[in-house]
Amino acid sequence: MKTKQQVVMEFRRQEILDAARTVFARKGFADGIVDDIAAEAGVAKGTIYLYFPSKKEIYKSLLQHDMEALKAGTLQRIDAASGLKDKIRAFALARLENAEANREFFRIMDTQPANLSFTRSEYRDWLKEPVRHLAAAIESAARGGEVRAVEAEKVAWAVADLARGAILRRLVGPAESRLTEEAEFVAELIWSAIRIETAAVKPGQETRLA
Amino acid sequence: MKTKQQVVMEFRRQEILDAARTVFARKGFADGIVDDIAAEAGVAKGTIYLYFPSKKEIYKSLLQHDMEALKAGTLQRIDAASGLKDKIRAFALARLENAEANREFFRIMDTQPANLSFTRSEYRDWLKEPVRHLAAAIESAARGGEVRAVEAEKVAWAVADLARGAILRRLVGPAESRLTEEAEFVAELIWSAIRIETAAVKPGQETRLA
Amino acid sequence: MKTKQQVVMEFRRQEILDAARTVFARKGFADGIVDDIAAEAGVAKGTIYLYFPSKKEIYKSLLQHDMEALKAGTLQRIDAASGLKDKIRAFALARLENAEANREFFRIMDTQPANLSFTRSEYRDWLKEPVRHLAAAIESAARGGEVRAVEAEKVAWAVADLARGAILRRLVGPAESRLTEEAEFVAELIWSAIRIETAAVKPGQETRLA
Amino acid sequence: MKTKQQVVMEFRRQEILDAARTVFARKGFADGIVDDIAAEAGVAKGTIYLYFPSKKEIYKSLLQHDMEALKAGTLQRIDAASGLKDKIRAFALARLENAEANREFFRIMDTQPANLSFTRSEYRDWLKEPVRHLAAAIESAARGGEVRAVEAEKVAWAVADLARGAILRRLVGPAESRLTEEAEFVAELIWSAIRIETAAVKPGQETRLA
DNA sequence: TATGAATGAGTCTTCATTCAT
DNA sequence: CATGAATGAAGACTCATTCAT
Secondary structure (H helix, E strand, O other), X not given: OOOHHHHHHHHHHHHHHXXXXXXXXXXXXXXXXXXXXXXXHOOOHHHHHHHOOOHHHHHHHHHHHHHHHHHHHHHHHHHHOOOHHHHHHHHXXXXXHHHHHOHHHHHHHHHOOOOOOOOHHHHHHHHHHHHHHHHHHHHHHHHOOOEOOOOHHHHHHHHXXXXXXXXXXXXXXXXXXXXXXXXXXXXXXXXXXXEOOOOOOOOOOOOOOO | OOOHHHHHHHHXXXXXXXXXXXXXXXXXXXXXXXHHHHHHHOOXXXXXXXXXXXXXXXXXXXXXXXXXXXXXXXXXXXXXXXXXXXXXXXXXXXXXXXXXXXXHHHHHHHHOOOOOOOOHHHHHHHHHHHHHHHHHHHHHHHHOOOEOOOOHHHHHHHXXXXXXXXXHHHXXXXXXXXXXHHHXXXXXXXXXXXXXXXXXXXXXXXXXXX | OOOHHHHHHHHHHHHHHHHHHHHHHHHHHHHOOHHHHHHHHOOOHHHHHHHOOOHHHHHXXXXXXXXXXXXXXXXXXXXXXXXXXXXXXXXXXXXXXXHHHOHHHHHHHHHOOOOOOOOHHHHHHHHHHHHHHHHHHHHHHHHOOOEOOOOHHHHHHHHHXXXXXXXXXXXXXXXXXXXXXHHHHHHHHHHHHHEOOOOOOOOOOOOOOO | OOOHHHXXXXXXXXXXXXXHHHHHHHHHHHHOOHHHHHHHHOOOHHHHHHHOOOHHHHHHHHHHHHHHHHHHHHHHHHHHOOOHHHHHHHHHHHHHHHHHHOHHHHHHHHHOOOOOOOOHHHHHHHHHHHHHHHXXXXXXXXXXXOEOOOOHHHHHHHHHHHHHHHHHXXXXXXXXXXXXXXXXXXXXXXXXXXXOOOOOOOOOOOOOOO
C-alpha cells in the first residue's frame, strides 16, 4: 500500500507534468522554460527539481506517460468493437477523441524535436502496437472472406494516417464536423476500399463516403 | 535585369539556405546554432547577418522557399497526369519523391516548432493548393460518373495523409519498397474506395491492394 | 550542573561536528553540502539548523574545537618531556600523531579557504601558543649553555614547519617510515643545528640524521 | 612564426589568467565567480568562454602556468649558486622572492581545494624536481666530505618546508625581516645541522643562527 | 563586403535556509 | 524537538546579434 508520502509525491509529480504539458504544447521544448512550468504549476523553480532531475527528463516522462495512456485506451477500444469496420472506426475515434480531449499532448507529439534521444521513432513505437492489433483484425477478416486479401499492416497504418490527418486539420482550423463523423469517414473510406462487394453497386446505392 | 551584385547576393543567400537546411534538419531549430550554419556554408558568422536579419528569418525563408518549390512541382505533376487515378498516383509520388530527394526538408516540415509565428498552419496552406487541385479533379470525375459522389476535398486530403504517413515510415525505418509501389498503394486504396464498381468483384479478381 | 537537555544538546552538536569533519575533509567547504552532513550525521537537514545557525558556523566551530584539542594535547606533551631535544621531539610527534589519527582534520586545516573570515591567520594563532612554549624551552636551554644563543622563536617555528611538511608528505604519498622516525628526524636535525659541540665530530661519529 | 591572431589570442588569455589569479587569491576557487574574473579582466563574461572552456580549466591553466614558472626559476637559481650552502640559500630565496612578488599565486597554491582533479599532489610534483635537484647537490657534497652522510632528500624537503613556513608567516603578519635574512636563516640552520665540524665550537664562536 | 571577436541577456541547475506539520 | 518539502537567490555557461577592422 502506498504511504501518504508517496501519494503526495505522486500528486506533485502529476501537477508538474500537467503544467509541463501545457507549457511545452504552447511553446515547444526549447522555448518552454522551466520558470514557465514552475509558474504554471504554482510552485517555485527549485521545487521542480525535487521531482525531476532535469527539464529533459520532465519532457520524457510526459511523453512516456501520455503515450502509454493513449496506447492502452486505443487498444481497449479496438477490442471492445466487434466487427472489423467497427474496429476501424473505434481506432480512429479513439485517436480523435484523445487528441481532442488533450490537444496539448497531441501538439507535443506532433512537434517533438527529433533529437531528445527519446525520439519520434519511439513515439511511433507506441502507435505500433495498436496498429498491429488492427492489422491482426484485418487479416482475420480477410481469412474469413469478409474483406479482400490486402496487405493488412499497410492498411492499418493507413487508418492511423487518416486519423492523424483529421486531427491535424481540426487542430489548425476550427472543427467543421463531429468527431464521430470524422471517424466514420475514415472507417467508410477504408471499408469501401477493402470490402468484398457482394453485388455491383448500382447508381444511387452510394455509401456514406459522400 | 539583375546586376551582378544581385546575382552574387542571390547566390550567397542560396548557399546559406542550403547550409541552414542541413543544419536544421539534423538538429532542429533550437539546437541548430548559427555557428553551425556558418561553418556548413563556409562563411563567417557575421556574414550570415549580411544576408538575413535573424536566425528565425533564415528558417522562415527556408520553409517558404522549399514549400513553394514543392507546391509548384506537385501541381505540375498532377496536371501532367491524365486520368483521376493517375492524378492521385502522381500526387502521392510527387510528395514521396520530393521527401526522398530532400529528406532534410521533410524532416524540418515535420518537426517544425509551432511557435515561430510562421506556423504549421501556413505550411498546410502550401499543401492546400495541390490538395484543392486534386479535389477538383475528383469532383470532375464524380460528375463524369467515373467515381462515386464523394466529399472530394476530404478524399483529396486523405491522399495527402496517406502520402505523408508513407514518407514518415520510410524516414524512420529503412525503406522496404520502391517509391512507385508506395504511390501505387495509395492510389489503389483510394481508387478502390471511390470508384464505381461496374460488376461484382468475384473471388480471385482482387486488385493490387494485396 | 548540566541539565539532561544540555547534555543531549551537546551530544547532538558533537555528532554533527563529526559528520561535518568527515564531509568537509572529503569534499572541502564549498562542495561539502549540508545534505551530506545531515546524511552522515543521520539527521534531517532541518535538524542541523537547530544546532548551528549556518553552514559557515559549523565550519568555524569545527576548526575551533579541533584546534583547541590539538593545542592542549601538544602543550601537554611538550611539558611532559624533560630535556630540550625531547621536547622538540615531543612537539613534532604530537603534531604527527594528531594528524595521523585525524587525517580529516588536518586536511581541512590545510585546504581551508582563506575567505571565511575565520582565516588561516587564526589557525596559526592556535599553533602560536605551543610554538611559544617550545621557544621558551629553547631560550631556557640557551641560557643554561645547553644550546647556542639562537633566535628561539624562529627555531621553534622551524620545528613546526618541518612537522607540517612531514605530515603533508605522509598524506599525499603512502607513509615510508614510522611516525617516531619522522619526529626523530626533525628533532635530530634541529638539535644538530643548535647544540653546542663539546668536541669536533670526527668522521664515523655521525648522528642519526643519516 | 606566430600570426598576429595568435599573439592577440595569447595576450587575452594572459589577461584573463591574471584577472583570475587576483580573484581566486582573494576569494578562493568556489567564491571567485566568473563575473568577478570578467570584471577584473575588463571583458564581458562571454568573452571568458572564448578563451577557456570552463572555470575549472581557467584554474588549472593558472596553476600549471605559474607552477611551471616557479619551477624553472627555482632550478635556475640553484644551478647558478656554487657551494652547497649557497645552493640551499638560493633555493629558499627563490621561493621567498617568488611568493613575495606573487603573493596571489602563493595564496592559491596554499588554499587549493583538494578535489579539482588537479590536486595538491600535482602541485607537490612541481616542487619535487627542484627538491630533487637540491638533494643531488647535498649528496654530492656528502660524497666530497663537505657535509655528513645525511638522508639527502629528507634534508632537501626540510629546506622546502622551512621556506614555505617563512613565506606563510610573512603572508599573514607583516614582514619583520628582509627576504635575504629569511633565506640566510634557513641556509644557516640546515648548514649547521649537516656540516662537518672541523673544530669544536668554543663559546663566543657562535654562528649566525643567533 | 567579409570577418570573427566581443557582448550580455537568458537558461538550467544547485543548494543554503526556512517553515508548516 | 525533528522533519524534509519548499523556496529563490546565485552562478556557470550558451548563443543570437553587433561592430570594429
